[in-house]
Amino acid sequence: MDVNQRIESQLKENPVLLYMKGTPDFPQCGFSGQTVAALKEVGKPFAFVNIFEDPEIREGLKAYSNWPTFPQLYVNGELIGGCDIIVEMYRSGELHTLLNGEEAGA
Numbered sequence: 001m002d003v004n005q006r007i008e009s010q011l012k013e014n015p016v017l018l019y020m021k022g023t024p025d026f027p028q029c030g031f032s033g034q035t036v037a038a039l040k041e042v043g044k045p046f047a048f049v050n051i052f053e054d055p056e057i058r059e060g061l062k063a064y065s066n067w068p069t070f071p072q073l074y075v076n077g078e079l080i081g082g083c084d085i086i087v088e089m090y091r092s093g094e095l096h097t098l099l100n101g102e103e104a105g106a
């Protein structure tokens, strides 16, 4: 499998997937840490890939998504954004809406 196929299969298997530095319990960069904190507040389960453990994905994902930095949050295979976007969506309530669908605002 080449790197694009690996990325596609990860995205297919995980409807909410965060590519990050470190793990949710031990983020190894503040940008990944802030993003994890927002996701944890919303409280829906999410999968992650620690790009420090996978240099091929680290470089391949930048080309795949045309987005040069981490974290990168994907929902249903679609890139939602990095730290700035996710934190802003958390503050505005959009992240909750995105991850909870109709339950949002209930």
Ligand SMILES: N[C@@H](CCC(=O)N[C@@H](CS)C(=O)NCC(=O)O)C(=O)O
Pocket (backbone or CB within 6 Å): 021, 029, 031, 058, 068, 069, 070, 071, 081, 082, 083, 084, 085
């Ligand atoms: N403004 C970015 C901040 C993220 C960022 O600058 N990430 C850098 C430093 S952690 C990065 O991933 N650089 C590429 C690399 O480390 O491969 C965001 O909103 O996500």
Ligand code: FES
Pocket (backbone or CB within 6 Å): 021, 028, 029, 030, 031
């Ligand atoms: S690892 Fe240095 S800013 Fe993220």
